[in-house]
Amino acid sequence: MTTDGRDCMTGSTPGEDIAAGRAATQLGERLRSLRKKKVLTITQLSLYTGLSVGFLSNMENGISSPTVANLTKVCNALNVSILDVLGEGDALHEIVRDGEAEIIDVPESSMKMKIVDFGANHRAFSVITIEPHARRVDAVAMHPYDEAVYVMRGELAVTIEERRFELSRGDSLFIQANCGHTIENDGTDVSESIWFAVR
Template identity: 30%
Template sequence: MKDFSLIIGKNLNNIRKQKNLSLDKVSELTGVSKGMLAQIEKGVSNPTVTTLWKIATGLNVSFSYFMEEEDKEIMYICHEDVKPIIENDKKMKVYPLFSYDSTRRFEVFSIELEPGCNHQSSPHNEGTEEYIIVTKGQMDVAIGETTYNLSCGDAIRYFANKSHCYRNVTDDIVNFQHIIYYFK
């Protein structure tokens, strides 16, 4: 099983050094404490989805940049081998499948929402699009002031530069595929 804590830490350290930023400056840009950033870089802290989004937005990189590994010609991913990023009191599990790379400009996740999960996502950078395809169950997606109810097989695409929320208001687990496209 991949240890994403170490991969995330290595990539955070790399982007920080490439941009010639101190931990203090990264903390200022992202709103994440210097101590937390240091723990993430060392691979001793497994950051939440919310924390990674803050860092990605503040550093102007994709969410999955932090999970990026060496590019291969063929990439096979067995679901059991992917360690999820857990959020919302263990009610949301994000499985990074295909990480962002600058040629393709998108990333793919498989996400599982437990009953009662209500994940609020901050606005992303201008031009970022999200695609959701429900593969099991039924969920609500709130974009700005409008809520869409999606059932298995339904899909939605939207610009993610406004507040959005994923909710499981049912008693069953919801699974969906999540693709994020970065315009720039």
């Protein structure tokens, strides 16, 4: 303990630790409530996110705090925005400037995901950019909602279950709910595609 009351290991005060604990508990309660509204079990959510049941349970109980990447996986599976989970999704943002969109960088897959969120409980869309000859190396994506993709630049290969679709600029593809899929860019140019949740 330092002279100003901060923990030597964490650098936080007891008051800050209590506030962080309350925030984690509130976040967990919000996630549990959203999951139950979607009529999903925690086992199903584990399947959709690739996160373990134990981790998700700890997160809902406020025992552990998720990283931005893991929270994004949960939000994608629930088809809600991070603002919804944080309780800040009530206000409608009619315009989202370029620098205001959330960027998720996945360097091991040479991929970036730009999430555009207008708030007011409306998850708008995602723009996925993949470098040439790159493939998603994380778990197969799967969602409890339909999805549509439109290729804006380059090429995009989407494998749904055992069917492979090779898309080029201007092509669109519909992916039914609960169908596992992977994406990759076999082309020589950067791939850029826009993804919508179909409600």
